[in-house]
Amino acid sequence: MAKTANETGETLAKHRYDERDRRLILAHVGVSVTALLIGAVAGLLQVVERAGWIRLPGGINYYQMLTLHGVLLALVFTTFFIFGYLYAGLARTLDGALVSASRKWAWIGYGMMTFGTLLAAAHILTHEATVLYTFYPPLQAAPGFYIGLALLVVGSWLASAVVIINYMQWRRRNKGESSPLFAYMGLVTVILWLHASLYVAIEVVVQLIPWSLGWVDRVNVALSRTLFWWFGHALVYFWLLPAYIYWYVNIPQIIGGKIFSSSLPRLTFLLLLLFSIPVGFHHQLSDPGIESFWKFLQVTLTMAVVVPTLMTAFAILATFEMAGRDKGAKGLFGWVKKLPWKDVRFFTPFMAMVIFIAGGAGGVIMASYQLNQLVHNTWFITGHFHMTLASTVGLTYFAALYWMIPILRHRKLTPGINRLGIIQTVIWTIGMLLMSVTMHVVGLMGAPRRSSFSTYGGHEIVSSWMPYLQLISVGGILLFVAILLAVYLFIHLWFLAPKTDRPADFPIGVVSEKASQPPRILERWSVWVGLSVVLSIIAYAVPLADMLLNPAPGALPLRPW
Amino acid sequence: MxxxxxxxxxxxxxxxxxxxxxxxxxxxxxxxxxxPTDGMKKTVEPEKVTQSPPFDHPGLRRIGPDEYVLTSVSYVFGYDPMEVTVPAGAKVHFRATSRDVVHGLYIPGTTVNMMVEPGHITEQTFTFNKPGEYLVLCHEYCGSGHHLMQGRIFVTGE
Missing domain, CATH: 1.20.5 (Single alpha-helices involved in coiled-coils or other helix-helix interfaces)
Incomplete structure (x- = not known):
């Protein structure tokens, strides 16, 4: 077996997807794009209702649309994209195809996730589950909603197992070699997911399903919130890591550069794994029932993600600069001009990175122990995650879909589509600046998140928010237009773009010849999984034991909608 | 490396x-x-909370010169008491619980920002120096009337 391209600096040979992999990946992409479109419609309805422009017709409720928007975009669009993208990258870098035996499990996982999504969505649409995507008890949805979510999570475990099987089989075939960077990063992504989603699975399966079926009367509220956020913060890293994979592995090839180190990106991912899970209390800083000491400890662990984030910023910019200089750029910033600004595969994720700088700064404010008091549950939070999730992650996913769909459909990404993709990104960025920046400002002025239109009895502070609400709505409409354009482009690339016998290659960057071999410890998983578990225990064991052994009286269910 | x-x-x-x-x-x-806001004390069963102290008598109680305890019960979709009046410079110790679902107790323009959970007592202290009409609102989704859930704190001048 030849050494992998990542190790030797050779480009990968021309690759053609196996028919069975192609169908599997496209099936995931299809669900992802459908969820994107429906979730965007729900978002549009909400944002214009909140500004008081319309009243929702036909008994549709603001909070019902908010639940649909959150579930479809945060859970479904992302999860299906992520597994489609990981399968595509694994097939590309691990000897050209997925392990045959693993495909069956991938399809079973896909079936469970799709069925779970449909079940949860049906309950939301029939107004049986207007509990928002965080579903805090004792608000109680119909059992089918929780069962649907549980199927989505368990299905994703099978998908994660497929990633692990493919990685392990490759290691077995290539003894003593470091795995290709894409596979390594994909593996860290699913390890993070398996560890974190365990906690939400416990919440849903052990606490909420028996309770919603009426088998038990009461629910431990503090415990459920703690389990949710133990998972909930890592969830955002589960979305972010695939975007990082694109930045680290796909972009160097797209811009004609090389990955400058094979070790540091791996270390970055390990640090993200360690510091994304034992940190959920920073979402509960204003909660009762948790001692201040534990809240502060988790704030410290939260802030540790600054380190891998700074490493990523350095690595990405270094890759850009080296690529520019290899093309003959002169002077301190000459390399900037050598970057392919007119290539949607580069421009769109670049805008995602720029927006992430602002989003990250807002995140530091929110997780700051004291400052959170000023912004907790205000629109500041919503503005923050529409920059980080919707823009940084969303735009990077869109960019990947612009080239993945034509590769898998044996079609061409034409210059016309490329241009429209750039226009899509520009509309998105303007809409997002209008919406998210304004959300940050009006959040600081006190406007709460997750609230239907209300003048609060004509209170003057609420009147001062109103002009900002109009701007947010304008931004929201621009974002909706941008999503419609993106979905049109996806459909065009799927069915209408010109056919070709030689589709482009899934871009995989090669590691610079100057980079050294990654140390073996980086691939000793017992160490890293063990550390991740130990950190979780340190951060959670004592407060969790208190919630279990010395619980507040449980709460009875209520359905106040 | x-x-x-x-x-x-x-x-x-x-x-x-x-x-x-x-x-x-x-x-x-x-x-x-x-x-940040916290509180380690617990209550009786949430649905019985208004039958036992201290939440059987929600409201404002003066405990010293310019110092008050505000005992507050949240429910869908309101606060008990809905309105209280304190003089400017009053230091108010909030003590809040819920008799049903999770609520928020948030006063825009101040640092009063509390999660109010059934079974738990959330505590925070704030000094109202500026006279005016302060809006109290729920900032955690609690049902179809969530955006109507509100109260007032009137701070009177010297």
């Missing part, structure tokens, strides 16, 4: 800033007592 010289510098500055930041935040918390 070879970390380039500039990256070591970059990370060194970053990590140094981070440690300083955490030290300041921790000092403010543990030496100056500036912790």
């Amino acid at each position: 070879d970390i380039p010289r500039y990256e070591r510098l970059w990370l060194g500055i970053g990590i140094g800033t981070l440690i300083l930041f955490l030290f300041i935040t921790g000092f403010m918390g543990f030496s100056m007592g500036l912790h």
